Amino acid sequence: MKASGIIVEYNPFHNGHLHHLQQSRLKTNSEVMIAVMSGNFLQRGEPALVDKWTRTKMALLAGVDLVIELPYAFATAQASDFAKGAIFLLDALKCKSFCFGSEEGSLKAFLHTYDLLLENKADYNTAISTFMKKGVSYPKALNEAYKLISTDVTLPLVDLSKPNNILGYHYIEAAKTLNTEIQPETIQRVIANYHDEAKTSETIASATGIRKVLFDDGDLTGVQPFLPLTSFEALMEWQNTANSFGSWERFYPLLRFIILRHTKESLAQFAEVTEGMENAIWNAATTSITFQSFMEKIKSKRFTWTRIQRMLTHIFTEFTWKQLKETELPTYIRPLGMNKKGQAYLQSIKKDLELPLVSRVAASKENKLLQLDIKAANLYYLGLQSSFGQQMVGSDFRIAPIRM
Amino acid sequence: MKASGIIVEYNPFHNGHLHHLQQSRLKTNSEVMIAVMSGNFLQRGEPALVDKWTRTKMALLAGVDLVIELPYAFATAQASDFAKGAIFLLDALKCKSFCFGSEEGSLKAFLHTYDLLLENKADYNTAISTFMKKGVSYPKALNEAYKLISTDVTLPLVDLSKPNNILGYHYIEAAKTLNTEIQPETIQRVIANYHDEAKTSETIASATGIRKVLFDDGDLTGVQPFLPLTSFEALMEWQNTANSFGSWERFYPLLRFIILRHTKESLAQFAEVTEGMENAIWNAATTSITFQSFMEKIKSKRFTWTRIQRMLTHIFTEFTWKQLKETELPTYIRPLGMNKKGQAYLQSIKKDLELPLVSRVAASKENKLLQLDIKAANLYYLGLQSSFGQQMVGSDFRIAPIRM
Incomplete structure (x- = not known):
């Protein structure tokens, strides 16, 4: 069985994702x-709208065969580490x-761009520092440095000011x-602008736009x-049981509480701060x-909104610089869900896997990266801040990979 | 002007406290x-029902002339340190x-008991360890050891199994x-049993009993x-603005969140854990x-409920063993409120004070113990978990000592 991979957040799974899935398969x-x-925290440094189980369900119902969790330490990292973790898996x-x-x-264009940057690494890095x-x-510096070295107009080069292009380059x-x-x-991509907050066609809107409307x-x-109907129904079901969607505004009272438990000095221990x-x-x-008012006060020219949100994510989950520096590569494969085909595929490669396959977290609970995933899920x-949320604490130990 | 002191929590101020205040004056x-x-956390390791400002108001309206905050590091300490901080102030x-x-x-009886324990200190300590x-x-061990050495039946000795007797001994x-x-x-005391959860007369009930009814x-x-009418009205006013009373049950979602952000190992850094x-x-x-279910799971013969609650208080406020060990004696006098007489008295002793008088916390914000008080108040x-609570963060910087 030939398998291909995609790297996703599905926050939430929408028609653009369906298009990407189908085209990727073709x-x-x-x-x-x-x-x-x-998992439950994303690369933009935000809590997911709905948890990883509901997003897995949306993925499977839309045709993904196997969903694997990208560990927290990569899922919330800057683009290069995010990409490294995902591609490695x-x-x-x-x-x-x-x-x-x-x-x-x-x-x-991506391959040319990669070669160009590799050849001009020293100049590129100097320009970034400057x-x-x-x-x-940082992203702006990358882009400016890139413009400086990409002087050969005969090569098709990637516009690295675009967020999905940047991710692609890192993949x-x-x-x-x-x-x-x-x-x-x-x-x-069928919509050009990832951050576009508006609807760009009758049936396609970015995840950012969808969250904004919501x-x-x-x-x-x-x-x-x-949204595909299956996604819409999964969101409805979530809303009926969870009563609220994940967002920083929702999480803010807890974030604020965490920050004020710390001193300014002790906040600096957390990754990216x-x-x-x-x-x-x-x-x-x-x-x-x-x-919103909190972010207005701390936004800065020096750091992107996303980067600041990643700091807050790490403060929220107690993920330190030390832990970040100790993170190298994923150390396990954790399926969150699969259909029959995904199951058969996993069965077929099982004996050749070099990483442990984690279907029950209890059996691997000493794994540091997995502990982080469990902690991030709990937090x-x-x-x-709902009774649903209180009850879902520890659910990583109770919920088996979804089988469809 | 002759001044006398009382050591209080007023959680809330009730008729028994009024009796104590009046009799003490006489x-x-x-x-x-x-x-x-x-302040906002108490010696039993609990958040106060209402904040220190409302409790100060209750005290002043009932006839206390001057209310001084016992710093967090003493207010939430075991009896001997609690007593030391209060008496020192x-x-x-x-x-x-x-x-x-x-x-x-x-x-x-207290003086005899003190002498007896001092004379038999070595035997007493050995017996406690045994x-x-x-x-x-620990309290039970104290009491048993005490029984062992208090063999002279001709002396009037204090029953040190009673909580207010223990505190008195430490004073x-x-x-x-x-x-x-x-x-x-x-x-x-007009009611014999501090922990009595029932009403013991028509107008006197313990603070514990009152909180239970509430x-x-x-x-x-x-x-x-x-309650005196003034206390009752102050509680009514609090309820109308704050919408909730402080209690561990109320605070539990945050406490749980804090605990689960930590590892088991890192929890051991907090005082008393x-x-x-x-x-x-x-x-x-x-x-x-x-x-309630959380406490049922962790209660132990080895530690009193109160002691466990103090651990939780310190986890909640991020107060470590290190900070506890560095705590010696109060380093400032912070009035929370006063009437005209209290004001005149403070004026009369001002020039002889050996500790700084903190009326505006901003001026003393480098003081470590004071920072703890501010942090504990904020948390x-x-x-x-109410919009009132969100708004009261930082109020130590905005609220001046109450003057009546």
């Missing part, structure tokens, strides 16, 4: 589609290829530096056109009653 | 009555005497060991007979949805 000509998916799962959505759409010393944010980099044989593929309206009816951001974060928490549920 | 023949009062405030309520009622090695709790011990000249006095009934009407209690606490938090307000 493009890679694969029988089995494996999604490596973030897809390779460990014996995928022949992976396919990512990008604004660019041409694999050739821009950062001027006080521009390719990860596949190369990890010495894998996994083949990259890309398809063009939080603005306070109910699900407005987002129905943009740096350059005096501990002071800004602590000061803003003392006076801000909503997450996510408590963050919901 | 017995010590004092013009000015100064109450050293715990009363002495620093130039009180000639202090008067405590006790089950015993006779000062002579009992504790058998697995009995006297503190007054002696701190080399103060402050004179102890005691009056008999939480069982869910409203204030049932407790009215046991010892002998594997970190494991019991962590395990119980993973499975318990209410504070208490967040523990209430």
Whole structure:
């Protein structure tokens, strides 16, 4: 059975994701589609709208064959580590290829870009430092440095100011530096702008746009056109049991409580908290009653909103610089759900796996990275501040991988 | 002006406290009555029913002339440190005497008991160790050891199994060991049993009993007979603005969240958490949805309920063994409120004070013990989980001592 991988968050699974899934299957000509998916916290440094189980269900119902959890330490990391963790897992799962959505759409452009940056690494890095010393944010510095070195106009090069292009670049980099044989593929995203908060067509909207409609309206009816019916029903079911969706605004009273338990100094122990951001974060928490007003106070030119949110995620989950630095590569394969085909595939590769396959977490509870996943899941549920959330604590020990 | 001190929690201020206040004034023949009062967390290791400002108001309206905050590090400490902090402050405030309520009622018995224990210190300590090695709790071991050495039946000795007698003993011990000249006095409590959860007369009930009625009934009407009208009105006002009363059950979702952010090992850093209690606490938090069920799982013969609650308080406020060990004596005098007489008294002693007088916390915000008080107050307000609580964060910087 030929398997291909995709790297997803599905927050929530929408029509654009369905398109990506179907096109990826065609493009890679694969029988089995494996999604490596973030758990309850995401790469933008946010709690997921709904938990990983509901998002797994949405994925399976839409045709994904096997869903594997991307461990917390990678799922909430900056793009290069996020990509490294995900590609490593897809390779460990014996995928022949992976396919990512990008604004660019041409694999050739990505490969040229990768070669160009590799050849000009020293110049590139110098330029990045120079821009950062001027006080521009890291992604912006990357982009400016890139413009400086990409002078050969005859090469098709990727616009690295676009978020999915950046991720794609890091996937390719990860596949190369990890010495894998996994083949990259890309398809063009049907909506160009990931951060677009508005609906861009009758049935396609970005996940960001969908979440915005949902939080603005306070109910699900407005987002129905943009979701497969199975996703919509899964969200309805979540709403009926959980009573609330995950968001920083929802989690803010707990985040604030955490921050104020700390001193400014002790906040600096948490991953990504740096350059005096501990002071800004602590000061803003003392006076801000909503997450929005809190963020308005700490946003800075130096750090992207996403980067700041990742700091907050790590404060929330008590994930330290020390733990971040000790993180190398995923140390297990944890299926969250599968259909019959996914099950058969997993069975077929089982004996050749080099990482332990974790179907019951109790059996692997000494694994540090897995402990983090369990902790992050628990804290996510408590963050919901509902009786459902209270009851879901410890559910990683009780819920078996979903089988469909 | 002659001043005397009392040591109080007023959780809430009730008719028994009024009796104690009035009798103390008579017995010590004092013009000015100064109450050293715990802040938002109490010696039994619990959040206060209402905050320190409302309890200060109750005290002033009932006739206390000056209310001084007992710093968190003493207010939530075991009896001997609690007593040491309180007596030190009363002495620093130039009180000639202090008067405590006790089950015993006779000062002579306390003085005899103190002498007896001092003379037999070695035997007493050996006996305590022996009992504790058998697995009995610390207060029980104290009491058993005490029975062993108190063989002289001609002396009037204090029954040290009674909680207010224990506190009284520690007050006297503190007054002696701190080399103060402050004179102890005691009056008999009008209800014999501090922990009595039932009403013991038409108008007198213990604070514990009052809180029980309040939480069982869910409203204030049932407790009215046991409170001065001024207290009752202050509680009504609190209920109308705060919408909830402080209790562990109320605070439990946050406590649980805190515990589960930690590992078992890292819980052991917090003050009083010892002998594997970190494991019991962590395990119980993973499975318990209410504070009551949580406590049922961790209660032990080795530790009193109160002692366990103090561990939880310190986990909640992030107060470590290290901080506990660094705590020696109060380093400031912080008035929470005063009437005209209290104000005049404070004015009269101001120039002789050896501790800084903190009326505005901003001016002393580098003081470590004061920082703890501010933090504990903030976390208490967040523990209430209400919009009132969110707004009260930072109120130590905004609220001036109450003047009446």
